Amino acid sequence: MPSSLSMSRNLKSGSTLLLVAGALALSACASKAPKELPPEPGPARTTTQPDSGEALGPRPGSQADFAAQMMGDDTIYFDTDKYDIDAMDQQALAKQAQWLMTYPEKRATIEGHADERGTREYNLALGERRANSAKNYLISLGVAASRLTTLSYGKERPVALGSNEQAWAQNRRAVTVTID
Amino acid sequence: MKTLSALALGLLLCASGPALAQSSGTFTPEITAPTQEAQESDGLEVTVSDDSDWQDLGIAITTFTTDADVPTQTTAGTTGQLGHAISQVVASDLKNNGLFKPSGPDGLPRPTFGEVSAPNYRLWSGNGADMLVQGYVHAGNDGTLTVGCYLYDVALGQPLEKGGWKVAPSDWRRAGHKCADMVYSRLSGESPFFDSRIAYIAETGSKDHRMKRLAVMDSDGANHRYLTSGQAMALTPRYSPDYSKILYLSYLNGQPSVYAYDLTTNSQKLIFRTTNPTMAPRWSPDGKWVLFSMSQGGRTDIYRITSAGGGTPERLTNGPGINIGGSYSPDGSKIVFESDRSGSQQVYVMNADGTNQKRISFFGGRSATPEWSPRGDLIAFTHIAGNLRVAVMSPAGRNMRYLTDSWQDEAPTWSPNGRIVQFFRTQRGSGEATIWQVDLTGRNERKLPTPVGASDPAWGPIRR
Numbered sequence: 098m099p100s101s102l103s104m105s106r107n108l109k110s111g112s113t114l115l116l117v118a119g120a121l122a123l124s125a126c127a128s129k130a131p132k133e134l135p136p137e138p139g140p141a142r143t144t145t146q147p148d149s150g151e152a153l154g155p156r157p158g159s160q161a162d163f164a165a166q167m168m169g170d171d172t173i174y175f176d177t178d179k180y181d182i183d184a185m186d187q188q189a190l191a192k193q194a195q196w197l198m199t200y201p202e203k204r205a206t207i208e209g210h211a212d213e214r215g216t217r218e219y220n221l222a223l224g225e226r227r228a229n230s231a232k233n234y235l236i237s238l239g240v241a242a243s244r245l246t247t248l249s250y251g252k253e254r255p256v257a258l259g260s261n262e263q264a265w266a267q268n269r270r271a272v273t274v275t276i277d
Numbered sequence: 278m279k280t281l282s283a284l285a286l287g288l289l290l291c292a293s294g295p296a297l298a299q300s301s302g303t304f305t306p307e308i309t310a311p312t313q314e315a316q317e318s319d320g321l322e323v324t325v326s327d328d329s330d331w332q333d334l335g336i337a338i339t340t341f342t343t344d345a346d347v348p349t350q351t352t353a354g355t356t357g358q359l360g361h362a363i364s365q366v367v368a369s370d371l372k373n374n375g376l377f378k379p380s381g382p383d384g385l386p387r388p389t390f391g392e393v394s395a396p397n398y399r400l401w402s403g404n405g406a407d408m409l410v411q412g413y414v415h416a417g418n419d420g421t422l423t424v425g426c427y428l429y430d431v432a433l434g435q436p437l438e439k440g441g442w443k444v445a446p447s448d449w450r451r452a453g454h455k456c457a458d459m460v461y462s463r464l465s466g467e468s469p470f471f472d473s474r475i476a477y478i479a480e481t482g483s484k485d486h487r488m489k490r491l492a493v494m495d496s497d498g499a500n501h502r503y504l505t506s507g508q509a510m511a512l513t514p515r516y517s518p519d520y521s522k523i524l525y526l527s528y529l530n531g532q533p534s535v536y537a538y539d540l541t542t543n544s545q546k547l548i549f550r551t552t553n554p555t556m557a558p559r560w561s562p563d564g565k566w567v568l569f570s571m572s573q574g575g576r577t578d579i580y581r582i583t584s585a586g587g588g589t590p591e592r593l594t595n596g597p598g599i600n601i602g603g604s605y606s607p608d609g610s611k612i613v614f615e616s617d618r619s620g621s622q623q624v625y626v627m628n629a630d631g632t633n634q635k636r637i638s639f640f641g642g643r644s645a646t647p648e649w650s651p652r653g654d655l656i657a658f659t660h661i662a663g664n665l666r667v668a669v670m671s672p673a674g675r676n677m678r679y680l681t682d683s684w685q686d687e688a689p690t691w692s693p694n695g696r697i698v699q700f701f702r703t704q705r706g707s708g709e710a711t712i713w714q715v716d717l718t719g720r721n722e723r724k725l726p727t728p729v730g731a732s733d734p735a736w737g738p739i740r741r
Binding site: 178180213214215216217218219221222223225226229230233248249253254255256258259260 | 483484485487489510512513526531532533554556557570572574575576577599601602615617621622645646659661665685687688703705706708732733
């Protein structure tokens with residue numbers, strides 16, 4: 098579902114070209130997105146060459162680039178039932194804001210989550226509240242509110258699958274996902 | 278688009294059954310063939326909360342007989358085979374809910390058609406039966422089926438109650454539920470509840486990629502159907518009081534949003550168009566109002582809108598924090614809901630217009646998902662203190678007591694007569710969810726038969 102979701106977002110924001118470019122960048126691994134459209138089907142051989150070197154990494158400004166640059170700081174964590182932004186969260190969000198300022202065209206969705214040890218409906222609201230905390234902090238750092246949306250999954254999308262304190266701590270989170 | 282067409286297909290399949298019965302309007306008790314006036318006698322003075330005596334009541338449920346063993350359009354076979362199947366529905370309804378310990382129909386003598394209205398009392402008292410249920414099936418020329426159901430007091434040697442129902446072939450199980458309801462009501466003095474349906478969320482797949490689909494079933498788990506394809510996550514359904522619609526939350530648009538799913542037109546629409554997430558839908562008892570909760574800027578509040586659609590939602594709560602859910606008192610004058618304005622989830626009551634909001638839960642821990650009993654006397658809720666457990670309290674917040682004791686039980690829903698509570702239980706580790714029910718003693722607990730994992734049960738009213 099997340100993929101179809103971000104797909105519709107892309108179409109909505111009119112960045113179809115970017116999406117195509119992003120897909121090409123993965124196969125061509127060019128450091129700059131090619132400006133031309135994909136080749137016509139036919140004798141062209143470029144599409145069947147996914148090998149021109151893997152060392153260059155993700156295309157700057159892409160979600161893959163964001164995730165790689167953040168090195169885990171695309172996610173902030175919360176205490177049980179809490180939604181406040183602590184010092185560690187602030188560092189992570191500052192790093193996110195810096196990236197978002199570098200790519201002012203980029204929009205992002207902040208996905209809020211809760212652990213499994215709460216009731217379903219409350220956790221939906223709690224996830225929303227956590228995502229909103231992260232959003233507000235990013236706005237305070239200068240990211241335009243219009244670039245940020247929130248989305249709560251409550252307790253429905255755990256990342257750690259255990260039923261213990263450690264897993265629950267990992268699941269009480271807000272994840273920033275930039276929109277390619 | 279793909280999602281929508283799949284939805285429509287699922288609906289076409291599911292709509293035919295209930296639609297037939299409701300539109301033809303034939304599901305009314307009628308006095309049928311063998312006549313014998315039911316005599317007034319006092320019902321047994323018992324309640325579910327004190328069931329030790331009447332569980333020992335010997336109720337013999339015999340195979341329903343027929344005037345002519347002819348083929349039917351049901352999956353059960355001929356009228357004779359159908360009679361056996363219907364009596365099995367009656368027996369399992371009464372048995373599975375921990376209300377009685379009935380015997381039969383297997384292993385009991387089979388009454389003749391003539392004996393249905395003139396029981397062999399001596400035979401049954403010799404078998405140790407206190408009560409006797411007999412019945413018959415008659416096939417009409419138009420394919421409809423007439424089912425008669427008779428309850429006798431063997432010790433007194435007299436009839437207690439009888440009923441007859443004309444059903445479409447696809448609805449034959451309802452005749453069994455109606456008969457079980459008749460027996461249950463007559464012997465307990467309580468309102469019926471077997472002939473009712475349950476909406477819930479069917480769950481499949483691993484814990485991190487679980488598919489959640491809207492599904493419905495009869496109160497005993499039969500006639501199960503999926504209503505959505507699973508491409509968009511569905512949560513928290515609620516049947517409308519007339520069974521024509523289901524409110525539920527879907528991620529169809531990306532944001533969690535409340536939809537009204539129309540079971541007669543096989544379509545759904547947003548109850549309120551907004552970019553904010555909407556959740557926790559509820560009906561008013563008369564079906565005229567819908568409550569939903571909407572998040573905005575991190576806050577969540579409860580709103581009221583007409584179920585007909587249109588109009589501006591009226592906000593009933595005004596923060597701070599998360600105010601969510603809401604369950605009307607049976608007379609529609611009050612709403613019990615959940616709020617963390619005090620710092621943690623607690624249960625509050627307000628007037629239906631949002632005035633006079635008062636906290637009623639003071640039990641330590643957190644209290645969530647309150648649901649007002651259709652009888653009005655109790656509020657069921659989830660109590661969180663380490664584990665999640667289902668509990669009940671009075672509408673004033675007194676006499677709190679647990680009904681369940683497990684690792685994670687949540688989201689109670691009441692049987693139409695307010696005597697049984699269903700909820701869902703999550704297994705530690707796997708996260709697998711199953712629907713359970715428990716009576717008000719907390720002693721008679723059982724798992725509902727569902728084809729896959731199941732959560733968020735929502736019990737509808739008794740069917741007319």
